[in-house]
Structure formats: structure tokens, C-alpha cells
Amino acid sequence: MNIAILGLGTVGTGITKIIEGANPTAMTADLHISHIFVRPDRVDQGDKLVSDYNVILNDQSVETVVEVLGGIEPAHTMITQALKHHKNVVTANKAVVACYIEEFKQLARENNVQFRFEASVGGGIPWIVNLERGLRIDAVDSVHGIFNGTSNFILDRMTKTGESFESVLKQAQDLGYAEADPSADIDGYDIENKLCISVDVAYDTLVHPGEYLPKFGIRTVQAKDIEYFKQLGLVVKLMGRSKLNGDHFSYVIEPVLYKAGEFEASISDNFNCASFHGASVGDLGFIGQGAGMMPTGQAVVQDILDINGQVKHLKRTLDTKLKLENRFDKGNYIVRTTSTQFDSLTSDWQVTSDGEYRTVVDIDAQSMHSIMKKVLADDSEAFMARVAGGVE
Numbered sequence: 001m002n003i004a005i006l007g008l009g010t011v012g013t014g015i016t017k018i019i020e021g022a023n024p025t026a027m028t029a030d031l032h033i034s035h036i037f038v039r040p041d042r043v044d045q046g047d048k049l050v051s052d053y054n055v056i057l058n059d060q061s062v063e064t065v066v067e068v069l070g071g072i073e074p075a076h077t078m079i080t081q082a083l084k085h086h087k088n089v090v091t092a093n094k095a096v097v098a099c100y101i102e103e104f105k106q107l108a109r110e111n112n113v114q115f116r117f118e119a120s121v122g123g124g125i126p127w128i129v130n131l132e133r134g135l136r137i138d139a140v141d142s143v144h145g146i147f148n149g150t151s152n153f154i155l156d157r158m159t160k161t162g163e164s165f166e167s168v169l170k171q172a173q174d175l176g177y178a179e180a181d182p183s184a185d186i187d188g189y190d191i192e193n194k195l196c197i198s199v200d201v202a203y204d205t206l207v208h209p210g211e212y213l214p215k216f217g218i219r220t221v222q223a224k225d226i227e228y229f230k231q232l233g234l235v236v237k238l239m240g241r242s243k244l245n246g247d248h249f250s251y252v253i254e255p256v257l258y259k260a261g262e263f264e265a266s267i268s269d270n271f272n273c274a275s276f277h278g279a280s281v282g283d284l285g286f287i288g289q290g291a292g293m294m295p296t297g298q299a300v301v302q303d304i305l306d307i308n309g310q311v312k313h314l315k316r317t318l319d320t321k322l323k324l325e326n327r328f329d330k331g332n333y334i335v336r337t338t339s340t341q342f343d344s345l346t347s348d349w350q351v352t353s354d355g356e357y358r359t360v361v362d363i364d365a366q367s368m369h370s371i372m373k374k375v376l377a378d379d380s381e382a383f384m385a386r387v388a389g390g391v392e
């Protein structure tokens, strides 16, 4: 199979290393990278490098286009053009998949080709493929997990070594884990894209990323917070979770505190864990490196091999109408803030204090997130984390 790769950064390089590496398997030996799309100033760095996309589109021998440029444009246009030119598309780009999954799937159907996006959620974890496998038998009514390698790396290092947020973020960037704009990793936007894609597949619906979806990241976490949680025997993780209940679904991205030694608390480095619940399988979870050149490159190549082996995606119509409802998702939240508004904003709930930390008891996620939006306007350093195991 002839393949064109769009983008030769971290993931693009991982894909070429696997396909062109010294140890091909019987299956990867069948794959051939014929073109790599790069910026014009790089074309003279290798004989496969091109900067004119028409060369790829008009080459009938190119069967599959792999998009690993990142971002929305030109990725969106280039993917649609490839599909319209009857080429399969594989992408690791969750930002563009979360926004345009419906259009891409539709174009793939119309042009009798495949659109695959395994690496867009969970990096190296075979998540989409196993979620779809589960869905062959079970209705899935929840998805949750650690869906961002950079934030997990940051929190894990801060917990284990006491290093500063800035120093560990820099390390995550140097290791190729972070997005081009790392605020996507630390503010929850990257998880938002991944949870949207997971929910789309799991509930056969369409949830678009946007400000209406509650997310609270780890931008404001400080070493003293990690230390305080440690004293309580807790470990903080940035989580995404969604639950389906009839025609409603919950959807929340926020830091969550787990007891040290608990499953989620033990997920280290750049690892992710992604889980779903199905009626007959029960809880099923997957762990692996959620970011990085080789794990992610591997997930992309798995998609290419599935196309080459004519393994099809599960059919999804994405047309189930669901309403977002976070009022039933209740728990206790620990908050650090100097906001003078905090007491009045939380007056409807029981609040306990411990030094500079307050715990808001049995509050729903929707109310807590809207309170924190107001608190942040007053105190931009405020941090909150939910204590795992609340009332739902």
C-alpha cells in the first residue's frame, strides 16, 4: 500500500520509523511511504518530501493519506480533499476529528474509502477499536479516564519529585508529549476533544467541543496543593468522564483526587487509562502511553494495517439526540481560593475549612464549575479538585 504522510513532526516521524525501520513485520513490510507533505522550506531535505498537495491528490497510486499536521486548518480541507479523491484517511488529530467526525465519516462512505482515527484518543492505547468491539454486543453507558499524557506526566512528576509545574511542563514538551500550544493539555481542551470523540462513538451521538462543556484544568495547581493532598493520602489526576442515562448524558473534565494506591492514582508518567462500561462486559479499561512519538505512531500504523487488511470500522450514524445534564453528578470538591465571593457563591451547600482549603460537600458538577468560573475571575490562582467516589 502506498501512503502519503502529511506532517513530519513527532507523530509523522514515529510512523516513518515504524514503517521504514530496520525490523519490519510481515504486515508492515507491505506498507510503502511514497510522499511526505512538508512546508516548502523542507522539500530539499529528502526525495519523498513534497509541498504541493496536488502531487499527492493526483497520484492514483496513493491509497492512504495520513494526516498528522495538527490543528483545524489546513487539516480539515486536506482530509476532505483526500476522501473526495477516493483515498483512505488516517489521522491522529483529535481537534479536527472532534469538530468534523460526521463530515469525514459521510465523505468516506460516499467515496467508498475508510476514515480512521485510533491515535486521536489515548495515543498508543487501542481505545476506539476496543470501544467499537464492545459496542458490537453491549450498549455502553459510561466512558471515563485519563485522556491526556502531558497533564498526567506533569501531575505525576510534581507528586513524585516535588518539581515545579513550569519545569515539568517543559520536560513534557521536550519529550514530544505536549500539543503545539500546551494550553490545550493543561486547560482540558485536548481532553475535551478526546472525550467528545469517545462519547460520539460510545453513544452514537454528536457532541461538539465548546464552552458549554464543563472543564477545569491544572493550570493553577501548585506544589503546595500536591503536598496538601499527599497529607490526606490523595493523588490528583486530570480526568474526563461521561455517563449516559436515558436521553441525558453527563460530561465533565476536572482534576479528581484518588486514594494513593487506587487504580487511577497509580497511572504514571505519560500514561493514559481509558475505560467504558457495558451491560455484559461490565467495566473494561485500557492503559498505555497516551502520548509520544512511537506509541502514537504505532496506533496510526495499526489503523493503516486495518485498512490494508480490509478491517472495517463499526457503523455509527451519530444521530442519537441527547441532552447534556450534569446536575445529577454530585460529589465533594476541595478548593483553594482567596476569592471574597466564595462564601456567598457556596452558601447553598455545606462547606468545611482546613487552613486555606475548603471542601464543598455534595455539590453537583454543573454548579461547582459555574461557581469556579466566577471565582477565577476574582482569583486567577484558584484551584479545585473533586474527591473521587461522590454521590452520582
Ligand SMILES: NC(=O)C1=CN([C@@H]2O[C@H](COP(=O)(O)OP(=O)(O)OC[C@H]3O[C@@H](n4cnc5c(N)ncnc54)[C@H](OP(=O)(O)O)[C@@H]3O)[C@@H](O)[C@H]2O)C=CC1
Binding pocket: 006, 007, 008, 009, 010, 011, 012, 037, 038, 039, 068, 069, 070, 071, 074, 092, 093, 094, 095, 119, 120, 123, 176, 177, 178, 179, 180, 290, 291, 292, 293, 296
Ligand atoms: N505528540 C503526541 O504524542 C500525539 C499527537 N497527536 C496528534 O497528532 C498530530 C501531530 O502531532 P505532533 O506530531 O506531536 O505535532 P508536531 O508539531 O510535532 O508535528 C506537526 C508537523 O506538521 C507540520 N505542519 C503543520 N502545519 C503544516 C502545514 N500547513 N504545512 C506543512 N507542514 C505543516 C509541522 O511543521 P512546523 O513545525 O513547521 O509547524 C510539524 O512538522 C496532532 O494533531 C496531535 O494532536 C495525537 C496523539 C499523540
Ligand SMILES: N[C@@H](CC=O)C(=O)O
Binding pocket: 120, 122, 123, 147, 148, 149, 150, 151, 177, 178, 179, 185, 190, 290, 291, 292
Ligand atoms: N498532547 C497530547 C498528545 C496525545 O494526544 C497528550 O499529552 O495527551
